[in-house]
Amino acid sequence: xxxxxxxxxxxxxxxxxxxxxxxxxxxxxxxxxxxxxxxxxxxxxxxxxxxxxxxxxxxxxxxxxxxxxxxxxxxxxxxxxxxxxxxxxxxxxxxxxxxxxxxxxxxxxxxxxxxxxxxxxxxxxxxxxxxxxxxxxxxxxxxxxxxxxxxxxxxxxxxxxxxxxxxxxxxxxxxxxxxxxxxxxxxxxxxxxxxxxxxxxxxxxxxxxxxxxxxxxxxxxxxxxxxxxxxxxxxxxxxxxxxxxxxxxxxxxxxxxxxxxxxxxxxxxxxxxxxxxxxxxxxxxxxxxxxxxxxxxxxxxxxxxxxxxxxxxxxxxxxxxxxxxxxxxxxxxxxxxxxxxxxxxxxxxxxxxxxxxxxxxxxxxxxxxxxxxxxxxxxxxxxxxxxxxxxxxxxxxxxxxxxxxxxxxxxxxxxxxxxxxxxxxxxxxxxxxxxxxxxxxxxxxxxxxxxxxxxxxxxxxxxxxxxxxxxxxxxxxxxxxxxxxxxxxxxxxxxxxxxxxxxxxxxxxxxx
Amino acid sequence: xxxxxxxxxxxxxxxxxxxxxxxxxxxxxxxxxxxxxxxxxxxxxxxxxxxxxxxxxxxxxxxxxxxxxxxxxxxxxxxxxxxxxxxx
Numbered sequence: 001x002x003x004x005x006x007x008x009x010x011x012x013x014x015x016x017x018x019x020x021x022x023x024x025x026x027x028x029x030x031x032x033x034x035x036x037x038x039x040x041x042x043x044x045x046x047x048x049x050x051x052x053x054x055x056x057x058x059x060x061x062x063x064x065x066x067x068x069x070x071x072x073x074x075x076x077x078x079x080x081x082x083x084x085x086x087x088x089x090x091x092x093x094x095x096x097x098x099x100x101x102x103x104x105x106x107x108x109x110x111x112x113x114x115x116x117x118x119x120x121x122x123x124x125x126x127x128x129x130x131x132x133x134x135x136x137x138x139x140x141x142x143x144x145x146x147x148x149x150x151x152x153x154x155x156x157x158x159x160x161x162x163x164x165x166x167x168x169x170x171x172x173x174x175x176x177x178x179x180x181x182x183x184x185x186x187x188x189x190x191x192x193x194x195x196x197x198x199x200x201x202x203x204x205x206x207x208x209x210x211x212x213x214x215x216x217x218x219x220x221x222x223x224x225x226x227x228x229x230x231x232x233x234x235x236x237x238x239x240x241x242x243x244x245x246x247x248x249x250x251x252x253x254x255x256x257x258x259x260x261x262x263x264x265x266x267x268x269x270x271x272x273x274x275x276x277x278x279x280x281x282x283x284x285x286x287x288x289x290x291x292x293x294x295x296x297x298x299x300x301x302x303x304x305x306x307x308x309x310x311x312x313x314x315x316x317x318x319x320x321x322x323x324x325x326x327x328x329x330x331x332x333x334x335x336x337x338x339x340x341x342x343x344x345x346x347x348x349x350x351x352x353x354x355x356x357x358x359x360x361x362x363x364x365x366x367x368x369x370x371x372x373x374x375x376x377x378x379x380x381x382x383x384x385x386x387x388x389x390x391x392x393x394x395x396x397x398x399x400x401x402x403x404x405x406x407x408x409x410x411x412x413x414x415x416x417x418x419x420x421x422x423x424x425x426x427x428x429x430x431x432x433x434x435x436x437x438x439x440x441x442x443x444x445x446x447x448x449x450x451x452x453x454x455x456x457x458x459x460x461x462x463x464x465x466x467x468x469x470x471x472x473x474x475x476x477x478x479x480x481x482x483x484x485x486x487x488x489x490x491x492x493x494x495x496x497x498x499x500x501x502x503x504x505x506x507x508x509x510x511x512x
Numbered sequence: 513x514x515x516x517x518x519x520x521x522x523x524x525x526x527x528x529x530x531x532x533x534x535x536x537x538x539x540x541x542x543x544x545x546x547x548x549x550x551x552x553x554x555x556x557x558x559x560x561x562x563x564x565x566x567x568x569x570x571x572x573x574x575x576x577x578x579x580x581x582x583x584x585x586x587x588x589x590x591x592x593x594x595x596x597x598x599x600x
């Protein structure tokens with residue numbers, strides 16, 4: 001075990017690979033070249049269409065010990081991963097690693113195949129039951145949690161060589177041109193899958209909507225697709241929306257949102273060219289609503305909105321409050337509808353969105369991002385991965401990527417959730433390092449990272465309730481009582497990888 | 513205070529709790545909570561404090577807590593106990 005710069009104990013290796021301990025958000029330098037794919041040749045008349053997933057797995061040459069991937073744009077509505085895993089099992093393959101862009105609760109279907117040894121590791125984060133079982137020591141499957149930008153980096157650098165990528169293609173022709181805009185399983189952007197298409201050894205397009213050649217527009221081109229398979233269904237796009245994508249009506253949330261918008265205004269970033277990202281939670285959207293009002297009244301024209309795109313950002317684009325939307329993933333069906341219709345609603349890859357190891361990601365150009373937290377600590381570190389029971393239940397998403405990139409990273413969270421105080425001495429799990437977190441906004445007060453004394457002074461001047469983070473913590477503890485820390489075994493069940501590939505924390509088995 | 517009948521108080525909403533009280537030969541306290549790992553000691557202390565104050569020595573008290581703060585625990589438990597002490 002070694003200690004990383006945040007004092008977290010990290011194993012020297014995990015699941016057979018050496019581990020780089022996290023040191024700081026910006027100095028780790030990449031080496032080498034972008035990984036690539038084997039050259040191939042398809043002559044006139046040769047076809048790509050295969051009768052089913054099983055034939056595609058065979059044609060791709062998948063063998064024991066190899067790695068597959070899928071993308072999670074259909075989120076909890078995705079039906080492809082489970083179908084692929086069933087076929088892999090039917091072919092008798094074992095020890096397969098999954099390097100999908102995310103795993104959702106619906107994918108609990110693959111648990112029996114993990115138990116059976118068909119799937120032996122997850123090179124990606126998880127949402128839901130799989131993480132809980134692994135945390136309890138009831139399922140043996142090493143997990144490496146990656147950020148969206150970090151996953152792109154891992155594929156592009158060749159750190160995670162994907163042998164076969166299965167890309168759910170909602171609108172696809174028999175030569176593999178595809179988009180996510182149209183069809184019964186339309187999910188909008190295919191931003192995560194664009195990385196797989198460029199870097200997996202073999203790429204299989206899977207569709208439930210085979211259209212006459214050419215599918216148009218082309219999000220992922222025929223030149224990258226080896227095989228095409230038609231199946232009955234890719235899943236249910238109605239399940240893309242996993243949380244409330246409505247503005248909160250809770251007075252606590254509304255107060256937080258009001259403060260957060262005032263922080264953005266006070267920071268001086270709210271002027272022409274303003275760029276902005278929020279998540280899809282109720283408080284985030286309420287912040288967006290406040291910002292929208294401020295932009296309207298001051299006649300400000302923003303440059304771009306980014307991220308997982310919601311209908312809320314579509315409205316702001318159509319109203320002319322933003323020039324452009326950069327969309328790596330559509331968070332609701334209104335965004336799906338918009339991306340096929342609005343010329344300035346642009347699909348971007350996870351590489352362009354957030355990869356730290358390229359010539360500049362979009363997150364670097366963000367003025368402000370609004371992010372959530374399960375816990376924060378007095379050093380401004382944020383946990384979004386583990387819950388109050390210590391279980392790994394949530395993936396990182398773009399949290400650490402946008403916090404690192406944006407000029408102003410604001411965490412919004414109620415001070416108390418079900419008796420649990422938001423501010424701790426030390427977070428259970430570090431997802432995002434405090435160095436990249438600028439302001440924490442609760443309904444009970446605003447804590448400013450001591451790196452930003454100027455902003456702190458400006459907030460005070462405007463009469464906002466700025467508090468030292470320890471003072472805020474004590475006020476909250478006075479109401480909730482002091483929580484006992486969770487107890488864990490020594491056994492490491494998951495790594496929390498920072499966006500640059502270093503390990504910022506681990507998840508240990510929870511003590512019974 | 514004598515517990516005469518079986519009653520309940522509270523809700524299952526987040527930040528609230530359900531309290532079930534019924535007559536028993538001795539004092540039985542059972543606590544389930546969404547924050548048991550963090551706050552069992554404080555929940556138990558508050559429950560004992562209320563039982564002592566109302567001089568309840570024989571009762572079965574079952575609590576299903578959804579992360580209630582101390583004042584809510586006190587109010588729900590006292591309501592249940594006073595209700596249980598009246599004739600049905």
